[in-house]
Amino acid sequence: MTDVKLSKSSPDPAMPTDMRGSAIRDFLGRLVREHPMGAAGLLITLALLILGIFADLIAPFGLNETTSNFMSPPSGAHLLGTDNLGRDVFSRIIYGARISLVVGLCATALATFYSVLLGATSGFIGGRFDVIVQRFVDAWMAVPAIIMSLLLISVFGTGTIQTIIVISLALGVGGSRIVRGAVLSIKSNAYVEAGVAIGCSNGRILIRHILPNIAATVVTIFTLRISEAILMEAALSFLGLGLPPPNPSWGAMLSGTARNYMFLAPWMVLWPGIVLMTVVWGMNMFGDALRDLLDPKLRGGVGRFGRRAPKHTESEVERSHAK
Amino acid sequence: MPSNKVPSEDRRETVLEVKDLRTSFRTSTGIIKAVNGLSYDVKTSECVGIVGESGCGKSAGAMSILRLIPHPPGLIEGGEVLFFGEDLLKVTEKRMRNIRGNRIAMIFQDATTSLNPVLTVGLQLSESLEAHQGFSRSEAQQESARLLGLVGIPDASKRIEDYPHQFSGGMQQRIMIAMALACTPDLIIADEPTTALDVTVQAQVLELLQELRAELNMAVLIITHNLGVVARYVDRVNVMYAGSVVETGPTDQIYASPKHPYTIGLLASVPRLDGPTRENLRAIDGLPPDLAQLPEGCAFAARCAYAMERCSSEKPTMEKVGPEHFRACFYDLEKLSR
Amino acid sequence: MVSYVIKRLLLVLPTIFFVTLIIFIAIRLIPGNVVDIMAANNPTTRLDTKELIEERLGLNLPIHIQYGHWVGILPDDGGDFDGLLQGNFGRSLWTNQPVVEMIQTAWPVTLQLGLMGILIGVAIAIPIGVLSAIRDNTWLDYVARSIAILALAIPPFWLGTMLIVFPSIWFGIMPPIRYVYFFDNPVANISIMALPALVLGLEMTGTTMRLTRASMLEVLKADYIRTAWAKGLRERTIVTRHALKNAVIPVITLIGGWFGVVIGGTIIIEQVFSLPGLGRLIVSSALTRDYPVISGLVVMFGIGMVLINLVVDLIYTALDPRIKPS
Numbered sequence: 001m002t003d004v005k006l007s008k009s010s011p012d013p014a015m016p017t018d019m020r021g022s023a024i025r026d027f028l029g030r031l032v033r034e035h036p037m038g039a040a041g042l043l044i045t046l047a048l049l050i051l052g053i054f055a056d057l058i059a060p061f062g063l064n065e066t067t068s069n070f071m072s073p074p075s076g077a078h079l080l081g082t083d084n085l086g087r088d089v090f091s092r093i094i095y096g097a098r099i100s101l102v103v104g105l106c107a108t109a110l111a112t113f114y115s116v117l118l119g120a121t122s123g124f125i126g127g128r129f130d131v132i133v134q135r136f137v138d139a140w141m142a143v144p145a146i147i148m149s150l151l152l153i154s155v156f157g158t159g160t161i162q163t164i165i166v167i168s169l170a171l172g173v174g175g176s177r178i179v180r181g182a183v184l185s186i187k188s189n190a191y192v193e194a195g196v197a198i199g200c201s202n203g204r205i206l207i208r209h210i211l212p213n214i215a216a217t218v219v220t221i222f223t224l225r226i227s228e229a230i231l232m233e234a235a236l237s238f239l240g241l242g243l244p245p246p247n248p249s250w251g252a253m254l255s256g257t258a259r260n261y262m263f264l265a266p267w268m269v270l271w272p273g274i275v276l277m278t279v280v281w282g283m284n285m286f287g288d289a290l291r292d293l294l295d296p297k298l299r300g301g302v303g304r305f306g307r308r309a310p311k312h313t314e315s316e317v318e319r320s321h322a323k
Numbered sequence: 324m325p326s327n328k329v330p331s332e333d334r335r336e337t338v339l340e341v342k343d344l345r346t347s348f349r350t351s352t353g354i355i356k357a358v359n360g361l362s363y364d365v366k367t368s369e370c371v372g373i374v375g376e377s378g379c380g381k382s383a384g385a386m387s388i389l390r391l392i393p394h395p396p397g398l399i400e401g402g403e404v405l406f407f408g409e410d411l412l413k414v415t416e417k418r419m420r421n422i423r424g425n426r427i428a429m430i431f432q433d434a435t436t437s438l439n440p441v442l443t444v445g446l447q448l449s450e451s452l453e454a455h456q457g458f459s460r461s462e463a464q465q466e467s468a469r470l471l472g473l474v475g476i477p478d479a480s481k482r483i484e485d486y487p488h489q490f491s492g493g494m495q496q497r498i499m500i501a502m503a504l505a506c507t508p509d510l511i512i513a514d515e516p517t518t519a520l521d522v523t524v525q526a527q528v529l530e531l532l533q534e535l536r537a538e539l540n541m542a543v544l545i546i547t548h549n550l551g552v553v554a555r556y557v558d559r560v561n562v563m564y565a566g567s568v569v570e571t572g573p574t575d576q577i578y579a580s581p582k583h584p585y586t587i588g589l590l591a592s593v594p595r596l597d598g599p600t601r602e603n604l605r606a607i608d609g610l611p612p613d614l615a616q617l618p619e620g621c622a623f624a625a626r627c628a629y630a631m632e633r634c635s636s637e638k639p640t641m642e643k644v645g646p647e648h649f650r651a652c653f654y655d656l657e658k659l660s661r
Numbered sequence: 662m663v664s665y666v667i668k669r670l671l672l673v674l675p676t677i678f679f680v681t682l683i684i685f686i687a688i689r690l691i692p693g694n695v696v697d698i699m700a701a702n703n704p705t706t707r708l709d710t711k712e713l714i715e716e717r718l719g720l721n722l723p724i725h726i727q728y729g730h731w732v733g734i735l736p737d738d739g740g741d742f743d744g745l746l747q748g749n750f751g752r753s754l755w756t757n758q759p760v761v762e763m764i765q766t767a768w769p770v771t772l773q774l775g776l777m778g779i780l781i782g783v784a785i786a787i788p789i790g791v792l793s794a795i796r797d798n799t800w801l802d803y804v805a806r807s808i809a810i811l812a813l814a815i816p817p818f819w820l821g822t823m824l825i826v827f828p829s830i831w832f833g834i835m836p837p838i839r840y841v842y843f844f845d846n847p848v849a850n851i852s853i854m855a856l857p858a859l860v861l862g863l864e865m866t867g868t869t870m871r872l873t874r875a876s877m878l879e880v881l882k883a884d885y886i887r888t889a890w891a892k893g894l895r896e897r898t899i900v901t902r903h904a905l906k907n908a909v910i911p912v913i914t915l916i917g918g919w920f921g922v923v924i925g926g927t928i929i930i931e932q933v934f935s936l937p938g939l940g941r942l943i944v945s946s947a948l949t950r951d952y953p954v955i956s957g958l959v960v961m962f963g964i965g966m967v968l969i970n971l972v973v974d975l976i977y978t979a980l981d982p983r984i985k986p987s
Contacts, residue, residue, distance in 0.1 A: 139679030142966040143959060144925035150947040151684065151959050155691050231816060235929055238818045239944055254822055266826050273819030281814035391890055395798070423893030431891075436884035440983050441906045450902075451892045486982045502892070 030293055038289020044282025051094050052101035059091035064246045071265040081267035084257060089268060092248035093275055099249050100279065103160070104230040107167040111229070112222045114172030116214075119179025124187065124210065134180075137173055145170040145228075146235060153241050163242045167232050175221045182217040186210050223287035227280045234276055250276045336407070338510050338542045339388070339427075340364040344402035346380075346387045349395075353615030357383035359566030359622075361402070362641075365510065370536060370543045372553040372574070374589075375563035378611055381546045384563075385512050389423050407509070425455040428503035432515035434495035438487035444471070444498055445483030451505045470501040474531060493524035497531065504535065511536075512544045517552060529556050550593055554578060559647070562586045565612050565622035568641075572648030582659060583650040584627045621652070629654040666975060673971050680963035681745065684956050685728050691952075745960060751953030753946075760957040763942060770938035773843060774930065775923035777854055778861030782919070786866040787912070790873025794881060794908075795900060805870065813867035817926055821860045821933035840937050857934045861926050865919055872915055877908040913977050917970040924962050 032039045051058060061067070066086040067078075074081045080089040122133040140148070152166040186192060192209050200208075234251030236242030243249045245256070250272040262269045346358035357380040365371045373381050386392055387399050390411065404411040406427065411419065423429075431437040439447060448470055449463030458466065464483065471479035474497040476490075487495055496516065503511050513532065517525035533556055536543050545557055553560055553574065560577045562570040562585065570583035581587045588607040609626035618624065624634040631653060639651040722730075729735025731751075733744025743749050750760035786809075793805040828834045843850040880886065881904055889899045931940035939958065946954035 135675045136679050136683075138676040138967075139683055139963065142676065142680055142970070143683075143963040144921045144966070146925045146928055147943065147959055147962055150928070150943055151687055151955060154947045154950050154952065154955050155687050227814075234816055235818060238929065239932060241944070241947060251816075251818070254819060259822075262822065262826050263829055266830060269819070269822050269826060273816060273823065276816050276819065277811075277814050280816070281811065284810065284814060389891060391887070420893045420895065423891055425893055429891040431884065431888060433884060437888045439885040439889070439903050439907070441910075441981065442903070450889075450894060450898075454892070454894055454898070488983050499888075502888075 027293060031289055035285075035289035035292065037285045038292075041282040041285030041287075041289065044278060045286055048097055048101060048279050048282075051097040053098075055094050055098045059088075059094040061088035061091040063087075063092055063095035063248050065091070071261060071268075073265070074267055080271045081265065083253075083265065083268045084261045089253075089271055092253065093250065093272055096248045096250045096253065096272065096275070097279075099243065099247055100230045100233065100276075103164055103167070103233045103243070103249075104226050107164045107171070107229040107233070108222060108225045110164070110168035111172035111175060111225055112218060114168065115175030115179050115221060116218060117176075118173065119176035119181075120183050120210065120214070122176065123180035123183030130180075137176060140173040141177075145174070146232065149232065149236060150241065153236070158241055158244060160243055160247070163233060163236060167229050167236075170232070171225050171228055175225065178217060178221055179214060182214045183210055186213050220287070220291050223283065223290055227283040227287070230276070230283075231280055335366040335368070337405075338365050338367055338369075338407060339544070340403075340405040341384070341388065342403040342405065344384060344387055344404060345400040346383050346392055346397065347400055348383075348397045350615070355614045356566055356617055357614060358387060359614075359617065361563070361567050363561045363568055363571060365542045365544050367509075367542055368536065368540050369559065370533075370545065370557050372557035372560045373544065373546045373563055373568075374548065374550060374553050374560055376548055376611055378614070379563045380566040380614070381548075381563055382514050385429070385514050385544070385546055388512065389427060389429060390419055391423075421455070424451045424503075424508075425506045426508050427510045427512065428506070428508040430496075430499050430503050430511065430513040430516050433519045434499045435487070435492060435519070437499060438495060440487055443484055443486060444490070447487075448483065448498075448502055448505060451502065455506050466505070467501075470505060471498070473504070473535070474498070474501045475527075476501075492520055493527060496520060496524075496528050500528070500531065500535070504539070507539060508541065510542045510544065512546070514546045515548070516545065517547070517549065525552070532556070550589065562589070565614065565617060567622075567651075569623065569652070570648075570650040571641075572645060572650075576645055576648050580645075582644045582648070582656065583652050584629050584654065584659075585623050586650075587659070588626075588628075629659075665978075669971055669975065673967055676967050677964050680967065681732055681960055682728075684959050684963070685731060688952050688956050689724065689727075750957030750960070753954050754951050755949060760954050763954065764939065764958070764961070767937060767939045767942050769842070770840070770936055771923075771927050771931070771940060773850075774854060774857055774861060774927055774936065774938060775920070777858035778923055778926070779865065779919050781858055781862030782865030782869060785862065786869035787873050789866075790870040791877055791900070791905065791908070793870070793874045794877030795896075797878060806874070809867045809870040812863050812870075815863065817860050817864055818929045818933055820863065821857065821930055824856050824860065825933070836934070840935075853934075853936075857930045857936060860933075861923065861930055864926050865922050868918065869912065869915055873908065873912050876911045877904060880904045880908040883907070910977065910981055913980065914973060916976075917966070917973045920969045921966060924966070 031042065064087065067082060067088065068086060069078065069082045070086045071084055072078060072082050078088050078090065080093065082088055083092075118133065118137070122130045122137075143151075148170045149166050152169060153162065156162040156166060187210070195204070195209055233242055233249060237247075237249040237251035238255045240252075240255055243252060245252065253272040254269045258268050341364065342362050344358050344361040345356070348355045348357055359380070361380070361384050363371065363373070373384070375381050383392070383397075388404050388411065390399065392399055399412060402412070406422065411422065414422075438444070445464060445467045448467035449458065449460070452458040452463040452466055453460065467483050468480040471482060476482055476494055476497060482490075487498070490498065496519075511532075516532070517528055520528060529552060532543060532545075535541070545552065547553060557574050560572065560574050561568045562577070562583065564585050570577065570581065570586045577586065578590065581590055585607070592605050592607060594604060607626055608628075612618065612622055612625065618635065620633070620635040620637050621627070621630075621639055624630045627634065633653050637653070639653050641649045641651050644650050644656060726735060729744075731744050733742050733746035733749065736742050748761060750764070752759050753763065789805045789808070793802045796802055825836050829836070837849075837853050841849040841853060886899060886903060889903045894903075927938060928940035928944055930936070931938045932944060935941075943955060943958045945951075946958065
């Protein structure tokens with residue numbers, strides 16, 4: 001007689017007692033191992049955060065503090081030189097981090113909010129409403145973001161708040177597409193149909209089922225948009241249409257009067273750009289890595305709605321008879 | 324390591340002789356020994372079948388013959404693949420290129436995805452002719468039309484301008500056969516040629532292969548998990564399990580009196596038209612082994628109804644059980660009641 | 662086929678409508694009055710002149726009528742249709758020059774910049790993308806991908822500035838002072854346009870290279886590539902004849918994106934290099950709040966993009982034999 005022997009199944013991993021702590025450590029570990037450049041990006045982003053928050057403590061000079069050293073090249077006293085008004089370039093760059101951070105975060109938060117609002121409602125409600133809204137989104141996206149910004153700036157005028165609002169509007173509508181896509185795919189999932197079948201109200205379905213599942217998508221959009229927002233603010237300030245002087249926006253440091261002196265004091269325009277480039281690169285890398293790591297995780301079932309499928313489906317095995 | 328070499332007794336020429344082929348794949352879960360001491364041979368004009376469940380290494384074995392194993396994960400670890408005596412595992416890539424499509428041709432399972440959607444059928448046919456046999460473009464075109472006609476596609480000369488998606492599944496498979504025949508190879512390897520087709524079409528395609536084989540005196544190696552296919556069209560069968568052959572012999576012998584417990588189980592699991600209708604389907608207990616963690620002795624021991632102590636520690640070698648019929652098993656022949 | 666094209670054109674009309682609507686509403690959202698702004702800049706304006714100007718600009722009419730006039734679907738007092746559809750994009754608030762004329766002098770510059778930029782971008786991105794995919798996971802691949810990622814992060818206004826400043830400091834090459842049109846003096850023109858086009862091209866390299874690489878990798882995994890190998894063809898043939906044609910198809914969809922990059926990038930680049938193109942025009946009109954000019958330009962760009970995307974879609978359909986216009 002034979003006995004039913006199954007091939008060995010690998011043991012199920014023990015459920016961690018401290019879910020959240022180990023999840024973060026797990027995530028960081030994977031980040032460093034699988035996406036080293038993403039880890040570098042994370043460090044850069046953190047550096048930006050620290051510089052921005054603690055600018056007052058880190059910068060040796062004030063952001064508008066003039067000294068008598070006009071246009072002096074990088075030296076011991078002034079690590080990156082001074083500009084035409086005698087201001088320390090290094091300090092201004094550090095304060096610039098704060099600006100990029102503030103404008104970037106605010107604009108992106110707003111933009112993401114619009115994206116979710118527009119995308120989720122459009123996707124969820126569907127029908128005629130969806131069609132019309134999508135045409136509107138098409139039209140909006142047909143105009144390149146920076147041109148849309150210019151149009152809006154000519155309407156709202158320049159200034160810090162205006163810049164934030166303009167950037168958020170220009171970037172926000174585009175993201176709604178992605179959110180809508182995510183909502184649509186979740187809407188067709190069985191558990192949503194089940195919710196509808198047992199009579200859940202639309203609001204309940206939206207909040208309990210759909211929103212938590214698009215969380216990963218939203219985080220992805222957010223990280224992508226931040227570097228875009230920072231670049232856009234820099235571009236607008238460069239054109240003179242963004243933050244007014246004397247704000248040391250990295251973009252602004254390359255424009256206006258600086259252009260008259262840049263041949264004589266190239267460090268004025270060199271360093272802001274390098275820092276901007278590094279920050280954007282770092283954030284992009286980290287965003288890429290984040291996306292990579294979050295996606296499969298979501299499928300694996302981290303979160304309230306995830307379920308782990310059993311490793312083997314044990315079918316009914318008929319005992320074979322030996323002659 | 325004892326080899327499972329099957330000594331050949333025939334006087335016809337041996338087109339292909341695979342000896343103790345070993346191919347593995349490195350994955351995140353371990354090194355998978357897809358082909359683990361595979362040995363068989365194919366003679367001129369023969370149609371040989373390799374039968375086994377999914378995952379037993381049949382396709383990997385076939386791809387190894389043409390050295391089409393993708394390298395970062397895969398590696399042909401050892402053994403010999405003798406094509407008319409020449410060891411293909413040791414020749415240069417240039418020589419290999421010369422052989423592929425020219426002397427040994429391969430037909431794949433899913434013709435729909437195996438044909439390039441943006442190139443005309445005619446071009447895909449003439450490619451090999453131009454590359455291997457020095458045809459000019461116009462000569463190749465003519466020959467392509469002829470080949471299409473040969474495999475039974477009507478209106479061939481017009482059809483060579485069409486794209487693959489304009490043909491049905493069965494016709495696409497015929498096109499693949501035509502592509503394989505283009506340079507009149509000595510051996511055609513058909514990897515699951517009928518799996519993606521409707522039952523009626525399956526028969527047509529196999530008949531076609533059969534006719535062409537007779538006409539052109541080609542050897543054919545059919546790889547399949549479909550026992551029915553094997554029964555009708557194949558001269559000799561190699562039953563494969565976990566990367567190597569466990570039983571081999573002429574088709575009628577294998578079907579009439581299988582001598583390896585696995586073969587017995589396989590054949591028993593095929594429902595019979597003349598059997599009682601209310602009987603449950605019989606399956607072989609257990610699941611195929613994890614190819615990354617193959618056991619020490621016989622790979623089938625864990626599921627074998629006849630397993631003895633010896634089976635888990637020693638690997639059986641091929642021994643003769645009939646004219647040209649061999650098996651690798653320790654269990655006493657007489658005790659096997661069938 | 663023609664009926665398919667017409668059908669697609671019709672489908673695109675609502676989008677175009679929304680484009681004009683968005684721009685129209687945006688302008689009308691201006692806090693305060695256009696005329697107030699004009700007056701603020703021109704203190705000698707008298708009150709009654711203000712009303713005359715308002716009337717002339719049609720600001721006292723109901724909003725939907727204003728919209729109709731502007732687009733050119735409603736006739737004005739004289740019974741003529743005179744709006745966007747008739748080619749009337751208005752006049753500059755300050756110089757009174759017809760917007761269409763301003764566009765006419767500026768667009769050749771931008772067109773040339775755009776074309777050169779696309780050419781350079783594609784010439785760099787596609788071969789590198791293909792190579793990167795064929796030699797997947799080798800050092801060549803990593804270097805190429807790093808370059809692409811860097812290209813995405815480099816701010817074009819900074820790169821342009823660097824390319825002006827450092828050659829001047831190191832080699833004493835000063836940037837040209839006046840723009841020279843192509844047909845006047847091709848050599849001088851190319852020397853002026855080369856650097857700007859390079860910077861513009863770089864902006865496109867990032868996304869294009871990544872998509873080419875991804876698309877090529879997908880194609881190389883396909884069964885029909887395995888068939889090609891089994892037929893004993895050489896690698897070169899497999900890549901160029903079998904893989905490339907399939908891989909390029911998704912990249913075509915990027916063309917629309919390229920134009921977007923060109924239109925957006927041109928704004929910055931023309932500022933940096935002082936080129937008298939549409940980009941500079943739109944920036945100056947934003948700075949001076951010259952509404953007719955900026956709205957005219959944005960409408961033009963918006964509708965242009967919609968049409969370009971439509972054309973790209975049609976090309977895509979034509980290229981892939983599997984897709985039949987239905």
